[in-house]
Amino acid sequence: MRVVAEIITIGDELLIGQVIDxxxxxxxQQLSKLGINVGRIVSVSDQASEITQAIDSALSRADIVLLTGGLGPTKDDITKLTLCSYFKTELIYDHSVYENMRRGLSERVMLSKLNETQAYVPKGCKVIQNRVGSAPITWFDVNQKVLVSLPGVPDEMKAAMQYDVLPRLQKQFETDTIIHRTYLVKNYPESLLAETLEDWESALPQGISLAYLPKPGMVRLRITAQGEESTKLQTQVSLEEKKLLKLLKSDISLESEGSLEEQLGYWLKRLKFTVATAESCTGGRMAAKIASIPGCSDYFNGSIVAYQNSVKIAQLGVDKEILNNHGAVSQETALAMVDGICKVMGTDCGIATTGIAGPTGAVPNKPVGTVWIAVKCGLVTRTSMLCRDSGREMNIERACNKGLFMLLELLQECK
Known part of the structure; x- marks a missing residue:
């Protein structure tokens, strides 16, 4: 059975870009794992009329409506009052909510009268206690549909979803199986890739679809399949995957769940290798991506941001003659940088970037967007040059993704 959910996020801070949703x-992601389709995601302001309109619209289409935000103790947190108005009910005091809040907060802060207002909940709803915060979660059954109001604080929302809301939804709704498989594709711009796959994509069986997810330096493809019979669906997806791999050969690889940096971390741990980065034009962003993954201390030794030639020479041991003869933005310099970082940091693997991120800095035969990348794993070293200018931010992001992907390919060959 196809079950559809809509998500409504509440807060002016989301609309003005002060907080990213x-x-x-x-x-x-979590709903999809249960076979629940997300039909829409809507952000609205802290205005009762906007919240009401969004709820009304969502309930006209979806089986499940999930609200986040607007449950704090201050005057701009109006979600509970709006829900009371919508369901024609009133706020009532719930002692269990107060006790849960007292246990959770009393050791950290002194409860105030404003905190006590959070113990009031709409009459007639099912109350789910907040495991890590103060605002309770409220569940409404509406004509065989469900509306759940959750805190906007990510840790509180996630705990409520994982331990309470998702298990209850799974028990209440019979859902289809949904399968997602994602692939990384190199050497193809999106338009050429679409042309190459046109006949195969047009012949996909009912219930299976393809999505193109371009990102700087590569294209991700996602096959999505949905249906009632899980085994049959798995077989169909595997068959279509074989056709896809045959069409794109070595230019495609199955992406494990998670980001590029998560996959890199997985392979480094699996092979018990270490890595370091030497970065010029990317300014440490590649190191930041690697370091963003929990547990990266198992494999990430460090980074040197060598923006100036003097740093390349002093810290990475790049020969002055290489810089004089070939320039900082060159294959030779990138190779010297990756060799240097592996020696200095004592790592098995390394990534180096040197280039012209822009918008200025172009020299003859080296326009803005020119970036040389070198990766090393043991005795194997590879290089690649990017030469497309899409603006400073995109140039840096593309170089980072390319470097991580190049090393990931090397690691996968070592398996």
Whole structure:
């Protein structure tokens, strides 16, 4: 059975860009794992009329409506009052909510009268206690549909979803199986890739679809399949995957769940290798990506941001003659940088970047967007040159993704 959910995030801070909505992406991933389709994600302001309109619209289409935000103790947190108005009910005091809040907060902060207002909940709802915060989660059954109001604080929302909301939804709704498989494709711009796959894509069986997910330096493909019979669906997806791999050969690889840096970390741990980065034009962003993964201390030794030639020479041991003869932005310099970082940091693997991120800095035969990348794993070294200018931010991001992907390929060959 096809079950559809809609997510409504509440808060002016989301609309003005002061806070980035990460809740919806996480919720969408978790719902999809249960076979629940996310039909829409909507952000609205802290205005009762906007919240009411969004709820009304969502309930007209979806089986499940999930709200996040607007449950704090301050005057701009109006979600509970709006829900009371919508369901024509009133706020009532719930002693269990107060006790849960007292246990959770009393050791950290002194409870105030404003905190006590969070113990009031809409009459007639099912109350789910907040495991890590103060605002309770409220569940409404509406004509065989469900509306759940959750805190906007990510840790509180995730705990409520994982331990309470998702298990209850799974028990209440019979859902289809949804399968996602994602692939990384290199050497193909999106338009050429679409042309190459046109006949195969047009012949996909009912219930199986393809999505193109371009990102700087590569294209991701996602096959999505949905249906009632899990075994049959798995067989169909595997058959289509074989056709896809045959079409794109060595230019495609199955992406493990998670980001590029997560996959890199997985392979470094699996092979018990270490890595370090030497970065010029990327300014340490590649190191930041690697270091963003929990447990990276098992494999990430460090980084040197060598923006100036003097740092390349002093810290990485790049020969002055290489810089004089070939320039900082060259294959030779990138190779010297990756050799240097592996020696200095004592690592099995290394990634080096040197280039012209822009918008200025172009020299004859080296326009803005020119970046040389070198990766090393043991005795194997590879290089690649990027030569497309898409603006400073995109140039840096593309170089980072390319470097991580190049090393990931090397690691996968070592298996």
């Amino acid at each position: 990460t809740n919806s992406a996480w919720m969408g």
